[in-house]
Amino acid sequence: MTDTAMTTEAIKQEERQSKIRANLKARHAAEKRFRSYGLVAIGAALLALSTLFFTIISNGASALFQTEVRMTIQLDSTLDPETMRAGDYQILIKKSLRDMFPDVARRDRKDLYAVVSNGAWYELLNHVQANPDLVGQTIEIWLPAADDVDMLMKGYIDRELPESDRRVNDQQIAWIDALVANDAIEKKFNTRLFTSGDSREPELAGFAGAAVGSFYTLLVTLALSFPIGVAAAVYLEEFAPKNKWTDLIEVNINNLAAVPSIVFGLLGLALFLNWFGLPRSAPLVGGMVLTLMTLPTIIIASRASLKSVPPSIREAALGMGASRLQVVGHHVLPLALPGMLTGTIIGMAQALGETAPLLMIGMVAFIADIPGGPTDPATVMPVQIYLWADSPERAFVERTSAAIMALLAFLIAMNLSAVLLRKRFERRW
Amino acid sequence: MTTLLISLAFLVLVALAFRIGRTRVVRLGTDAPGGGLHSLPGYYGAYAVLWCVVPALILTVVWLIAEPVIIRDMVLSGAGLDLADMAENQVNLVYNDIKNIAAGLKDASLADPAIQTAAQQYSSLQSTSFMAMLVVFLGVAALGLFLALQRINPKMRARQAVERTIMWLLIGCSCVAILTTAGIVMSLIFETMRFFAKVPVTEFLFGMDWSPQMALRSDQVGSSGAFGAVPIFAGTMLISFLAMMVAAPIGLYSAIYMAEYATPRFRSTVKPMLEILAGIPTVVYGFFAALTVAPVIRGFGQSIGLDVASESALAAGLVMGVMIIPFVSSLSDDVISAVPHSLREGSYGLGATKSETIKQVIFPAALPGIVGSLLLAVSRAIGETMIVVMAAGLAANLTANPFQAVTTVTVQIVTLLVGDQEFDSPKTLAAFALGLVLFIVTLILNIIALRVVRKYREQYD
Numbered sequence: 001m002t003d004t005a006m007t008t009e010a011i012k013q014e015e016r017q018s019k020i021r022a023n024l025k026a027r028h029a030a031e032k033r034f035r036s037y038g039l040v041a042i043g044a045a046l047l048a049l050s051t052l053f054f055t056i057i058s059n060g061a062s063a064l065f066q067t068e069v070r071m072t073i074q075l076d077s078t079l080d081p082e083t084m085r086a087g088d089y090q091i092l093i094k095k096s097l098r099d100m101f102p103d104v105a106r107r108d109r110k111d112l113y114a115v116v117s118n119g120a121w122y123e124l125l126n127h128v129q130a131n132p133d134l135v136g137q138t139i140e141i142w143l144p145a146a147d148d149v150d151m152l153m154k155g156y157i158d159r160e161l162p163e164s165d166r167r168v169n170d171q172q173i174a175w176i177d178a179l180v181a182n183d184a185i186e187k188k189f190n191t192r193l194f195t196s197g198d199s200r201e202p203e204l205a206g207f208a209g210a211a212v213g214s215f216y217t218l219l220v221t222l223a224l225s226f227p228i229g230v231a232a233a234v235y236l237e238e239f240a241p242k243n244k245w246t247d248l249i250e251v252n253i254n255n256l257a258a259v260p261s262i263v264f265g266l267l268g269l270a271l272f273l274n275w276f277g278l279p280r281s282a283p284l285v286g287g288m289v290l291t292l293m294t295l296p297t298i299i300i301a302s303r304a305s306l307k308s309v310p311p312s313i314r315e316a317a318l319g320m321g322a323s324r325l326q327v328v329g330h331h332v333l334p335l336a337l338p339g340m341l342t343g344t345i346i347g348m349a350q351a352l353g354e355t356a357p358l359l360m361i362g363m364v365a366f367i368a369d370i371p372g373g374p375t376d377p378a379t380v381m382p383v384q385i386y387l388w389a390d391s392p393e394r395a396f397v398e399r400t401s402a403a404i405m406a407l408l409a410f411l412i413a414m415n416l417s418a419v420l421l422r423k424r425f426e427r428r429w
Numbered sequence: 430m431t432t433l434l435i436s437l438a439f440l441v442l443v444a445l446a447f448r449i450g451r452t453r454v455v456r457l458g459t460d461a462p463g464g465g466l467h468s469l470p471g472y473y474g475a476y477a478v479l480w481c482v483v484p485a486l487i488l489t490v491v492w493l494i495a496e497p498v499i500i501r502d503m504v505l506s507g508a509g510l511d512l513a514d515m516a517e518n519q520v521n522l523v524y525n526d527i528k529n530i531a532a533g534l535k536d537a538s539l540a541d542p543a544i545q546t547a548a549q550q551y552s553s554l555q556s557t558s559f560m561a562m563l564v565v566f567l568g569v570a571a572l573g574l575f576l577a578l579q580r581i582n583p584k585m586r587a588r589q590a591v592e593r594t595i596m597w598l599l600i601g602c603s604c605v606a607i608l609t610t611a612g613i614v615m616s617l618i619f620e621t622m623r624f625f626a627k628v629p630v631t632e633f634l635f636g637m638d639w640s641p642q643m644a645l646r647s648d649q650v651g652s653s654g655a656f657g658a659v660p661i662f663a664g665t666m667l668i669s670f671l672a673m674m675v676a677a678p679i680g681l682y683s684a685i686y687m688a689e690y691a692t693p694r695f696r697s698t699v700k701p702m703l704e705i706l707a708g709i710p711t712v713v714y715g716f717f718a719a720l721t722v723a724p725v726i727r728g729f730g731q732s733i734g735l736d737v738a739s740e741s742a743l744a745a746g747l748v749m750g751v752m753i754i755p756f757v758s759s760l761s762d763d764v765i766s767a768v769p770h771s772l773r774e775g776s777y778g779l780g781a782t783k784s785e786t787i788k789q790v791i792f793p794a795a796l797p798g799i800v801g802s803l804l805l806a807v808s809r810a811i812g813e814t815m816i817v818v819m820a821a822g823l824a825a826n827l828t829a830n831p832f833q834a835v836t837t838v839t840v841q842i843v844t845l846l847v848g849d850q851e852f853d854s855p856k857t858l859a860a861f862a863l864g865l866v867l868f869i870v871t872l873i874l875n876i877i878a879l880r881v882v883r884k885y886r887e888q889y890d
Contacts (some may be wrong), residue, residue: 029780034784038686045758046750049706055721056713063876107493219579239599251605258875259868260804260812262839263613266864269846270616277497293610299606324590337721353710356814356839359847373432382815383713389716389819397720411708 055400056408066190066203068148069179071096073124077136081128089121089128089240093143100184101175115179117144120206142188147202149176154188156394166429167394193402198384202395207403209370212361213283213378214352220287220374221294221351226344228291229298230333233340236299237306238328246271254429257296263292265360273361280362281377284357289322289357294347301343305336338425345418349411355382382408443478448576450477450581458583468588476587479594485569492562500558504551525680527551617868622860626890627855628656635659635861639825639836641856656859658866660825664835668746668817669810671831675750676806680757681799687758688765689787701760707755715819718748723820730832738834740822746831749816756806764798764882765791797881804878806869814839837865 052367073096079088094113098104104112120143127141128134144150148167153176163170179185197209223328232253240246272278278285309332317327358364363379364387371378379387381403388400451474458464466473496784501524530540530548540548555711625633636657683703686881687696730737737743768791776786792799823832823844845860 010818027785031782032785034562035686038682038690041682042686042703045683045703045706045751045754047691047756048701049702050750051712051721052709052717055717059720070640078613101676177717228602228605232605235599235603239596241605249603249606252610255872255875256606256609258808258871259613259872260808260814260839261810262814263617263864263868266842266846266861267616268612270620271612275616276494292605295605323588323592325595349708353708353712355710355712356818356843359843364847366865382710385710385712385716386815386819389712389719390835400716404716407710407735408713411710415708 012327021202028342036245054389056074056401056404058403059398060403062154062261063193063398063402064190065154065187066192067068067145067153068188069145070140070184070186071116071139071143072099072138074138075128075135079135081132084125086121089124093120093124101178108171111169112175113147114146115175115205117146117170117192117201119199119201120144122204142186144192144203145185147393149185150203151394152176153185154398186195193399197370198366198379198387200366201367202391202393204401205396205399207384207406208365209379210379210384211369211406214380216283216354216371216374216378217290217358217380218348220284222288222344222348224287225294225298225347229295229344229347230302232295232339233299233302233306234328234333237303238332239324253296253299256292257300260356261293261354262356262360263319264289265357267292268357268361278387279375279377281365281367281379283363283371283378283380284305284374284377285361286358286363286378286380287374289361290351293354295350296342297347301346302336302340305339307333307341308339309335325340335427339420342418345414345421349418351416352380352414353382353407355380355386355409358383359386381410442570443482446475446478446481446570446577449574450577451880453477453578454581454583454587457581463889464583466583466587472587472591473581473585474820475591476581477574477577478586479591481570481574483594484573485566488569489562493566496558498556498561500551503554503860504547531555539871542617546764560735582834595823607796609796613868617865619862621865622857624855624858624862625851627858632656633658633859641841641859655857656855658838658863660827660839661836661838662866663827663829664742664821664825665811665837665839667829667831668742668749668821668837669807671676671746672749673754673803673807674809676753676757676810677803679750680754680806681761682763683754684758684761685787688762689783689791700762703755703758706752707759709752711752711813711815712819714748714752715815715817718816718820722748726832735832736830738822740820740823740834741832742835743831747818749810749813752813752816753806753809756809760802760805760882761795761799764795764802767798790838797884799811801878801880801882803873804881806880808874809817811874812867812871814843818843833839838867842867 024425070094074090075092079191093116094109097112097116098109101112123143124141127139145153148157149172152168152173157168159166159173168176176185192204195207195208196204196206198207199205213251221326228408236246236249268285272285272288312329313335314327317331318324322330342355363383366387367375367377367379369376385400385403385407388396388403446623451470454466455464455470458466459645464470504527505520505524516760526540527547528551530544531552553659571859633656636655637659638655638657639660640655642654687700719740723739723741726741726747727737727739730741772790772794773786776790781789817840822833822836823839823840824834825836825841828835842860842863845856845863
């Protein structure tokens with residue numbers, strides 16, 4: 001009797017335990033699964049990040065090189081660099097091409113001329129004007145090839161495609177192969193990308209104009225937003241009485257930080273351009289709009305930095321007879337400055353990457369010149385990227401990616417300097 | 430160059446005024462310790478600088494605002510131009526011509542002789558005005574300095590005076606935020622009112638047809654312009670929804686992992702990497718979406734027999750979702766970390782596993798904050814511009830199919846306002862109406878989100 005009771009009891013116990021074990025197993029499996037979801041999510045985000053970087057870099061690396069053609073140009077002594085115009089240089093280049101391929105039929109010449117960039121004459125002109133004593137000699141000069149030729153040399157145009165689907169025809173390929181055999185065509189480092197302004201011809205386009213425009217825009221932004229931001233933060237943190245008005249200011253700052261950037265562009269358009277009549281497309285106006293956009297960031301960072309300065313420092317200075325402004329100016333501000341600078345750099349990095357509000361105030365115009373000051377028409381790096389990304393030519397894809405790489409390099413440098421500044425000067429009280 | 434020169438001259442003026450004020454009070458001082466001065470000598474210098482510079486600067490600003498208007502009046506009335514029967518914008522064109530000729534941007538010899546004389550008058554007026562401004566500036570500066578020197582004496586409370594001015598400056602700077610908000614609201618409302626004078630509010634809010642291209646001539650066919658914004662709002666919501674479908678799960682799960690499971694070392698390396706996603710300019714995401722993601726989705730769709738538009742909502746939504754991940758993850762991470770440890774320990778004590786604790790204790794406790802962070806992310810998605818401008822379509826389709834092209838509020842604002850514009854056409858004004866809707870919606874979302882987050886934080890503090 002007792003034996004059987006004990007065995008049933010034992011069996012029940014066994015059953016219960018196995019149930020618990022199964023349950024535990026399921027629960028631990030669920031635990032593992034849940035944990036892996038988190039890892040998968042982080043992995044997905046990092047995968048997206050690395051895909052982004054990978055596509056940009058793999059697209060953009062080839063833009064560092066540009067195909068150039070070695071041309072032999074006869075500068076007859078009858079030529080006068082003073083009076084020569086664009087057409088005269090174009091004739092020289094065409095003649096040189098004809099000399100390279102003497103047996104090209106007249107009707108195919110247009111295709112032959114299309115091997116060298118449309119704007120190559122400009123470089124020839126600059127070269128001759130810089131060295132007038134070359135007149136009368138036969139010179140050898142490397143001139144940029146047309147963008148389609150460049151794309152073919154870099155392997156972006158498939159030679160196997162039927163001729164009608166290709167932007168380079170069979171004859172041109174034959175000429176290019178002949179040039180390759182003669183070592184007269186080569187990929188050289190693309191200095192134009194870094195030194196020239198925008199151009200309709202991808203092979204001549206560079207982002208120097210946009211970079212200078214960005215520089216002026218950021219200069220205006222910095223000159224306005226740093227003093228205003230610091231002053232506002234100092235007032236709100238150190239002097240402002242607690243009342244409705246300061247509450248209103250704080251609510252406003254917090255809300256402005258979350259307003260979509262394009263709305264600041266609308267403000268700039270309606271207020272600065274149409275109301276004040278400031279010039280369109282100017283870095284000055286761009287800087288003003290970006291100032292309004294970055295102010296909340298700077299004010300919030302500066303306030304946090306002021307808050308971290310311990311009250312004992314203020315009390316000590318007050319005890320020595322300093323006025324409240326002297327306390328802030330002589331003691332609190334210098335201690336809070338590194339934090340404020342960090343916030344400002346981060347705000348500037350934001351401003352450097354911003355595009356949308358600048359589209360509203362006309363900084364999207366095609367501008368080939370490098371701007372000479374904050375009131376000249378200009379564009380900025382992100383807008384240049386937008387413009388190039390919109391261009392249909394295949395060769396602009398790699399240039400867009402190269403411009404993105406340059407922009408990202410600037411941003412990384414700025415953020416790194418912010419991190420270093422924080423590390424170097426951060427104080428724990 | 431001139432700017433540099435003027436600012437240098439200005440700095441010299443400031444230094445000079447400071448020096449004069451300081452020397453004066455030191456000379457007036459007595460033999461008592463500190464010269465018997467009320468304030469430190471530097472404050473008297475600063476006092477002199479303020480008197481010298483501030484009134485002159487205010488006058489210059491007024492001058493610069495009034496100058497173009499006055500010159501315009503003088504040029505247009507004085508040059509014998511026949512403007513009587515011209516419309517406002519024609520007059521503007523003529524005036525622009527005059528300015529361009531005066532600036533040498535346009536060949537003068539091709540223009541009408543009346544315009545040529547006007548251009549000459551314009552440039553002479555401008556140089557006169559500049560010289561006059563310089564003289565007035567220096568005169569007022571000298572007068573201010575003189576008055577300051579009259580007032581300076583050792584008993585004067587210079588520090589208080591200077592500090593009061595600085596305090597007003599600080600207050601002024603802190604009001605910039607209010608002025609900005611006011612400026613946004615005013616300019617948007619003002620232009621929107623003008624828009625609604627031409628297009629009824631109900632058509633804008635409830636109309637199903639959006640084709641803002643206005644006819645250039647009144648007899649043109651088929652381009653009367655329709656301003657029903659429902660398809661745009663629907664498109665915005667579709668893309669934001671797609672973005673949140675990506676950002677919410679990835680962001681939340683990574684936040685949970687970061688806050689509950691990750692070792693400090695893992696956290697300190699991975700968290701900054703996720704933050705990089707937030708620091709990449711949106712134009713880069715736009716390029717990525719248009720160049721890489723959209724063709725992949727299109728190719729994939731075609732391979733399984735779906736008809737995918739090349740500017741599908743899905744591509745823009747996916748990439749936007751990636752952009753928003755760090756907003757969701759870092760905010761949620763903060764909220765989850767802020768849940769008190771006693772809750773966790775209580776749950777562990779009852780034998781719950783980590784994931785059960787997270788799902789049944791921490792998540793409900795952190796829910797308001799998480800909702801807040803999601804709302805902030807939605808407001809980001811709605812206001813995001815460059816990704817959709819580059820990767821989403823322009824045609825306003827009313828569809829819920831993510832493979833179709835849709836358009837958004839921000840895309841429409843950009844397309845309506847970029848390029849040549851007349852400022853009176855409903856087309857450009859419509860952009861401001863859309864901007865107002867965008868502003869109001871994001872504002873409401875932000876206010877709710879901030880409220881929720883703050884209320885929740887107070888609970889555990």
